[in-house]
Amino acid sequence: MAIDIRPITAAESLEYLRVLPYVNGFPQEEPEPSAWYAGTAAWPPQVPPSPADLERYAEELQADWIRPQAAFVDGKIAGGSAIVSVQVTVPGGRQLDLGGVTSTAVLPTYRRRGLLRKIMSAMLADCRERGEFLAGLSASEGTIYGRYGFSPATFQHRWEVRRTDVAFRSEFTDSGELELVDGVVAGEVWPVLHEQVRAQRVGEISPLPGKWDGLPSGALPADGSGRAHHLVHRDATRAVDGAAIFRLPWSPDPAQAGVLQVEAFEALTSDAYRALWGLLLDFDLTKRVVAARRPVDEPLRWMLTNPRALKLTRTRDNLWQRILDVQGALEARTYAATDSLVLDVSDDLFGSGRWRLDAAPDGATCTATDQSADLSLGIAELGSMYLGGVRASELSHAGRIDEHTPGAVSRLDAVLRTERAPHNAVGF
Numbered sequence: 001m002a003i004d005i006r007p008i009t010a011a012e013s014l015e016y017l018r019v020l021p022y023v024n025g026f027p028q029e030e031p032e033p034s035a036w037y038a039g040t041a042a043w044p045p046q047v048p049p050s051p052a053d054l055e056r057y058a059e060e061l062q063a064d065w066i067r068p069q070a071a072f073v074d075g076k077i078a079g080g081s082a083i084v085s086v087q088v089t090v091p092g093g094r095q096l097d098l099g100g101v102t103s104t105a106v107l108p109t110y111r112r113r114g115l116l117r118k119i120m121s122a123m124l125a126d127c128r129e130r131g132e133f134l135a136g137l138s139a140s141e142g143t144i145y146g147r148y149g150f151s152p153a154t155f156q157h158r159w160e161v162r163r164t165d166v167a168f169r170s171e172f173t174d175s176g177e178l179e180l181v182d183g184v185v186a187g188e189v190w191p192v193l194h195e196q197v198r199a200q201r202v203g204e205i206s207p208l209p210g211k212w213d214g215l216p217s218g219a220l221p222a223d224g225s226g227r228a229h230h231l232v233h234r235d236a237t238r239a240v241d242g243a244a245i246f247r248l249p250w251s252p253d254p255a256q257a258g259v260l261q262v263e264a265f266e267a268l269t270s271d272a273y274r275a276l277w278g279l280l281l282d283f284d285l286t287k288r289v290v291a292a293r294r295p296v297d298e299p300l301r302w303m304l305t306n307p308r309a310l311k312l313t314r315t316r317d318n319l320w321q322r323i324l325d326v327q328g329a330l331e332a333r334t335y336a337a338t339d340s341l342v343l344d345v346s347d348d349l350f351g352s353g354r355w356r357l358d359a360a361p362d363g364a365t366c367t368a369t370d371q372s373a374d375l376s377l378g379i380a381e382l383g384s385m386y387l388g389g390v391r392a393s394e395l396s397h398a399g400r401i402d403e404h405t406p407g408a409v410s411r412l413d414a415v416l417r418t419e420r421a422p423h424n425a426v427g428f
């Protein structure tokens with residue numbers, strides 16, 4: 001079995017596409033949110049794409065923001081993956097290039113022979129050579145990517161609340177106003193709003209080209225998932241500072257009737273945040289509000305007289321992160337406290353090292369050192385903690401960080417801490 005790992009040529013695009021899961025028609029891990037309320041029709045089985053679709057995907061593979069990689073076995077493609085060029089906002093506000101691993105699949109008859117390991121090693125080495133300090137992905141199964149040094153760094157919640165359980169603690173005055181707009185206006189609002197959001201939100205990802213092109217037009221989908229409604233909030237100067245997309249899906253099941261499903265929600269200011277939720281949680285003729293892909297530190301519960309009314313129905317990992325360059329990554333963010341720590345970081349792929357981190361609120365230096373280490377950890381643990389979403393103390397209790405200097409775990413927590421939990425509403 002002769003194995004060759006390399007980028008594909010344009011002529012190999014169609015063959016490459018045939019190994020990808022969405023082309024193969026593999027089931028998704030779970031239905032789209034609309035399917036929970038609109039029944040199975042909103043989650044149709046994936047069907048192989050038409051020849052025209054394949055041509056379109058093949059053309060997209062020629063773009064400069066995507067780098068497809070394949071495993072050729074005896075000259076035929078047996079597996080593939082790709083890196084997309086995106087950016088992630090890190091503590092302090094820098095938007096770092098991140099190699100986004102996507103569309104990973106190996107044909108069922110070639111699995112468990114090390115093809116993904118070879119593809120991944122080649123892709124991550126290429127990212128590093130290009131100067132990307134970080135790689136990231138979202139994982140179909142939680143057991144696959146830890147071995148390559150990836151680990152969850154952001155998380156998201158799905159919650160729901162019964163309208164009859166909603167009572168706000170206090171009236172709030174809003175100097176701005178809410179407006180329902182059509183898909184055309186929403187298509188202008190969302191890209192601008194998201195740019196502003198990601199400038200201030202740690203963990204947020206830049207959208208791939210075309211992300212906003214398919215913004216729901218307001219047409220009624222045949223699958224019962226409900227037409228998209230677009231709500232915006234404008235501040236006193238009429239500038240948009242928040243927006244939401246919601247649907248009122250139809251369900252044949254009376255128990256699921258009357259759901260307002262929040263598909264997207266962003267607010268730059270507290271005024272916009274409160275006003276948008278104020279309307280969405282008290283929407284006539286609905287019984288329940290559900291929202292998916294929400295940040296884990298949603299302030300909404302603190303607006304309610306009964307914070308328990310907001311029920312978490314799912315929590316899941318979102319962005320898995322892999323640090324490719326310890327020095328580059330640690331020097332690119334800012335820190336919540338001033339301190340110096342020596343970290344012994346093990347990394348199977350790019351080599352282990354001992355790093356002295358001199359961290360401060362305005363930045364850091366990170367230098368290779370032979371001083372004795374305060375802490376030993378793996379590259380995966382560092383990847384989880386890097387954006388501030390996972391605490392060193394949590395990983396230490398789990399036996400994943402060794403503390404050599406008493407108190408070093410708490411000190412690492414204190415420097416890495418971020419004001420808000422990192423979150424990415426946009427993926428890749």
Ligand SMILES: CC(C)(COP(=O)(O)OP(=O)(O)OC[C@H]1O[C@@H](n2cnc3c(N)ncnc32)[C@H](O)[C@@H]1OP(=O)(O)O)[C@@H](O)C(=O)NCCC(=O)NCCS
Nearest residue numbers: 021104105106111112113114115116117139140141143144
């Ligand atoms: C996930 C997938 C790409 C792995 O490809 P592969 O070539 O079989 O992986 P490898 O042989 O290189 O596996 C490397 C290691 O991961 C393990 N592994 C691979 N897939 C795994 C899985 N789904 N669950 C648990 N372990 C897995 C292998 O056992 C192997 O372990 P080892 O290093 O201890 O020997 C392939 O199974 C696949 O196409 N799955 C369906 C689509 C999918 O889930 N894609 C991921 C999208 S995020």
